[in-house]
Amino acid sequence: MSRVSGPAALLPPLLLLGLPALLPARPRYEPTWGSLDARPLPAWFDEAKFGVFIHWGVFSVPSFGSEWFWWYWQKEKREPYVKFMEANYPPGFRYEDFGPLFTAEFFDPNQWADILKASGAKYVVLTSKHHEGFTLWGSKYSWNWNAVDVGPKRDLVAELAASVRNRTDLHFGLYHSLFEWFNPLFLEDATNVFKTRKFPTSKSLPELYEIVTKYQPEIIWSDGNGNAPDTYWNSTGFLAWLYNDSPVRDTVVTNDRWGVGSICTHGGYYTCSDRYNPGHLLPHKWENCMTIDRRSWGYRRDAQLSDYLTIEDLVKQLVETVSCGGNLLMNIGPTHDGRIAVIFEERLRQMGAWLEVNGEAIYGTKPWRAQNDSVTPEVWYTFSPKEGTVNAVFLNWPVSGILELGEPQAKLGETQVKLAGYKELLKWVALGEKGLIIALPQLTPKQLPCQWGWTLQLTAIK
Ligand SMILES: *[C@@H]1O[C@H](CO)[C@@H](O)[C@H](O)[C@H]1NC(C)=O
Numbered sequence: 117m118s119r120v121s122g123p124a125a126l127l128p129p130l131l132l133l134g135l136p137a138l139l140p141a142r143p144r145y146e147p148t149w150g151s152l153d154a155r156p157l158p159a160w161f162d163e164a165k166f167g168v169f170i171h172w173g174v175f176s177v178p179s180f181g182s183e184w185f186w187w188y189w190q191k192e193k194r195e196p197y198v199k200f201m202e203a204n205y206p207p208g209f210r211y212e213d214f215g216p217l218f219t220a221e222f223f224d225p226n227q228w229a230d231i232l233k234a235s236g237a238k239y240v241v242l243t244s245k246h247h248e249g250f251t252l253w254g255s256k257y258s259w260n261w262n263a264v265d266v267g268p269k270r271d272l273v274a275e276l277a278a279s280v281r282n283r284t285d286l287h288f289g290l291y292h293s294l295f296e297w298f299n300p301l302f303l304e305d306a307t308n309v310f311k312t313r314k315f316p317t318s319k320s321l322p323e324l325y326e327i328v329t330k331y332q333p334e335i336i337w338s339d340g341n342g343n344a345p346d347t348y349w350n351s352t353g354f355l356a357w358l359y360n361d362s363p364v365r366d367t368v369v370t371n372d373r374w375g376v377g378s379i380c381t382h383g384g385y386y387t388c389s390d391r392y393n394p395g396h397l398l399p400h401k402w403e404n405c406m407t408i409d410r411r412s413w414g415y416r417r418d419a420q421l422s423d424y425l426t427i428e429d430l431v432k433q434l435v436e437t438v439s440c441g442g443n444l445l446m447n448i449g450p451t452h453d454g455r456i457a458v459i460f461e462e463r464l465r466q467m468g469a470w471l472e473v474n475g476e477a478i479y480g481t482k483p484w485r486a487q488n489d490s491v492t493p494e495v496w497y498t499f500s501p502k503e504g505t506v507n508a509v510f511l512n513w514p515v516s517g518i519l520e521l522g523e524p525q526a527k528l529g530e531t532q533v534k535l536a537g538y539k540e541l542l543k544w545v546a547l548g549e550k551g552l553i554i555a556l557p558q559l560t561p562k563q564l565p566c567q568w569g570w571t572l573q574l575t576a577i578k
């Protein structure tokens with residue numbers, strides 16, 4: 117591997133044997149995509165499978181339409197946004213004036229941490245700064261446009277990080293937008309077709325180094341390239357530092373949004389597009405980042421009940437995603453006053469209740485030979501390597517009580533079929549070469565181990 121460099125690389129092999137202390141402890145990565153892309157993804161991420169995304173910022177104050185509120189109001193001048201402002205705010209009200217109204221008076225980071233834990237998630241990703249440029253921490257580089265100087269007067273990143281680490285085993289991650297909608301330095305660079313680099317050198321990059329050193333996030337979820345190439349952002353320079361020399365170099369995971377053309381191609385795991393869920397196995401680790409409110413990442417007061425995905429929808433997303441080798445990053449948007457609205461809390465706790473019963477089919481699993489069944493729709497497979505179990509998660513309980521699986525090849529006298537959360541083994545018969553028919557137990561709704569989806573655990577599958 118050409119990535120191993122340093123003094124040890126220059127010594128003849130025999131000398132090396134006597135000098136283990138001089139050997140580099142880890143490969144050093146160069147600031148090139150070739151080198152950075154070859155870094156193995158820290159194992160915890162693939163094992164985790166499920167995380168919660170939190171979009172919170174000044175956009176949570178108008179909480180209308182979308183977290184892209186400024187863009188739709190000021191840039192595109194979309195009618196509903198313009199009318200909303202005219203009807204509800206005095207003339208001349210500016211986006212900056214929302215800052216002091218971002219109050220977070222009900223923000224209890226311990227309560228958030230407890231809800232996150234109850235969801236069964238193994239990681240959380242908070243928007244440290246969205247495209248509006250407002251930092252949720254007291255950044256040295258965001259004077260007067262951050263949560264310590266304006267609004268809550270609290271370091272929201274520090275508080276959530278502390279509570280998550282104190283009370284849960286979740287990995288703590290941070291989202292960070294490279295570009296900012298209306299930062300004059302960014303606009304100047306953009307006018308210069310990114311030949312000048314005032315904005316990344318004075319704002320984005322210093323911020324990235326700052327959040328890593330201050331909060332030691334284990335995920336950097338980068339976003340918002342502003343149509344500029346990764347060379348403008350010096351993404352490879354930052355990532356080489358992150359992987360070689362930062363305090364989180366051994367455990368940190370990154371995504372793929374580091375400049376025009378990097379998405380789905382470079383970086384750590386792939387996100388490809390928002391709500392990406394390809395329905396088939398991918399050779400590279402990926403993540404489906406999606407929202408419980410199907411139309412917005414930030415909280416919006418104009419959402420209808422039907423805009424929120426049901427728990428059945430969410431379990432389906434999780435199961436499809438994990439079967440195909442992905443992780444699910446499920447988004448909630450807290451309110452400007454620091455609450456996780458009860459609809460989000462309910463969905464999170466429901467997911468946790470489902471994972472309590474079916475977690476063995478999710479956490480630490482690998483994709484199986486087949487992702488979904490070839491005979492019965494909405495049956496998704498995963499494989500538990502430690503137990504050697506094939507998990508078939510079925511999303512519809514058949515009226516007949518008989519479930520046919522077309523994919524597994526069972527072994528007579530060896531294969532056992534278990535329903536997760538139910539004691540007795542299930543009866544089954546083989547269907548020729550491949551496939552089996554399983555008799556589900558007759559249970560009342562109250563006797564079912566869970567709702568919304570059930571797991572069959574099959575042993576000794578060829
Ligand atoms: C975290 O735990 C430490 C030690 O138990 C305590 O001093 C600190 O106040 C806790 N922080 C939070 C945010 O709960």
Ligand SMILES: *[C@@H]1O[C@H](CO)[C@@H](O)[C@H](O)[C@H]1NC(C)=O
Pocket residue numbers: 147350352353354357
């Ligand atoms: C990019 O970042 C690296 C690492 O911090 C630094 O050594 C290099 O000078 C930077 N390059 C540019 C063009 O800013």
Ligand SMILES: *[C@@H]1O[C@H](CO)[C@@H](O)[C@H](O)[C@H]1NC(C)=O
Pocket residue numbers: 394395396488489490491492493494
């Ligand atoms: C399996 O999943 C693929 C991709 O979502 C789909 O096209 C196919 O119809 C599914 N098979 C069954 C039997 O539902």
